Amino acid sequence: MVTDNLRSVVLERRGDQIRFHPRYLELSGHYGFEPRPCHVARGNEKGRVERSIRFLRESFFAIHAFSGLSALNAAVKRWVEQIADARPWPDDRSKTCAEVFAGVERDRLLALPLHPLDTSQRAMVRSRKTLWVRFDRNDYSIPPEAVGQELTLLASDSEVRLLSGSTEIARHQRGYGQGERVTDPAHTRALLESKRGARADALDSPLRLAVPELSAFLDAAFARHRNTALLTPTLERLLGLYGRQALSAALSEALEQRTPTLASVEYLLEKNRRQAKRRPALPVDLTDRPDLAALHVKPHDLDAYDRLSKRPAEEDRLDEPPKATQEHGDE
Numbered sequence: 001m002v003t004d005n006l007r008s009v010v011l012e013r014r015g016d017q018i019r020f021h022p023r024y025l026e027l028s029g030h031y032g033f034e035p036r037p038c039h040v041a042r043g044n045e046k047g048r049v050e051r052s053i054r055f056l057r058e059s060f061f062a063i064h065a066f067s068g069l070s071a072l073n074a075a076v077k078r079w080v081e082q083i084a085d086a087r088p089w090p091d092d093r094s095k096t097c098a099e100v101f102a103g104v105e106r107d108r109l110l111a112l113p114l115h116p117l118d119t120s121q122r123a124m125v126r127s128r129k130t131l132w133v134r135f136d137r138n139d140y141s142i143p144p145e146a147v148g149q150e151l152t153l154l155a156s157d158s159e160v161r162l163l164s165g166s167t168e169i170a171r172h173q174r175g176y177g178q179g180e181r182v183t184d185p186a187h188t189r190a191l192l193e194s195k196r197g198a199r200a201d202a203l204d205s206p207l208r209l210a211v212p213e214l215s216a217f218l219d220a221a222f223a224r225h226r227n228t229a230l231l232t233p234t235l236e237r238l239l240g241l242y243g244r245q246a247l248s249a250a251l252s253e254a255l256e257q258r259t260p261t262l263a264s265v266e267y268l269l270e271k272n273r274r275q276a277k278r279r280p281a282l283p284v285d286l287t288d289r290p291d292l293a294a295l296h297v298k299p300h301d302l303d304a305y306d307r308l309s310k311r312p313a314e315e316d317r318l319d320e321p322p323k324a325t326q327e328h329g330d331e
Helices: 022-031 043-061 069-084 097-108 185-198 206-210 214-223 228-242 244-256 262-275 303-308 312-319 323-330
Strands: 010-014 017-020 092-096 121-126 132-135 138-141 150-155 159-164 167-173
Touching (some): 043 069, 092 097, 132 150, 138 167, 185 214, 214 228, 228 244, 228 262
Antiparallel strands (some): 010 017, 121 150
16 A cells, blocks of 8 residues: 555654554454555656546546535545546456456455444543534534543544543534534533532522423523523522512513523613613622521412501491391391
8 A cells, every 4th residue: 555654654654664653553464465655756656646646636636526424425425436437447458447447456355344443533521511522623422421531532434433542422423514513412411410400409499489480481591502500690699679569570571482591681681671661670789698698578469468568447347247147137
């Protein structure tokens, strides 16, 4: 197999002494060929290879478009069968390349091994805080329990696999774009369930008791890759500034508009305040009483206060028995 001195073949060379890349030696041993790099700066030693590359560039790439690697491979296969194999054989132009290969050259080749060599690219990756690991400018999701672990990434031409030790924990179709985020929905569902479990001991928090819409808002924000742990302190501050009813209305409206973000909630709070012609909200200074900062009373039905505020005369009239009953009692 004649090649250039590319880095994936030759690691170091001094004259005729060559230190090959170990993965290339593994490839040559698996398929049974002898690696033979040409001399440095001697491209003429493999002129037929250069001419084949030129033929491929001008006959195939110049007139074909493709959207992915699988489409490219399918197009190349058709091009080989219809164009490349139909060329006249240089040593006997009465025969085609396909005829010479089938009748003469195939019998001189070694049989292929039973199993192809795994040529996947290997890399060690780690996600310290998020649900994704980065490889070749794209992000691939992992299970929540694998966050923080050192993982082995195996990338073939069509897929990316992630291993924890010798156990496969994730498999994705490989992306060839830039900045793509490839996510397995099962991974995000598992993370959401773990977050819900982690919040189970905080169901009676002041913010959750005051604003029942909080759970739906945090779930919607999480689905849009927002850090819900960072949202809670700001929402608690907004609760203190605007009150329970205003914050509850803003969260509901943000959910209806599908904008579960802090910026949207703050905008809606201010918009509703201006429409109601209320004064701007001012923070309460609790420097002298820090114990009151986390104090919150669960809201109750306000009808009880309405009943307490009624005048005694009104209550007396409400408590009077029907007239007929009173007259019957006098009798």
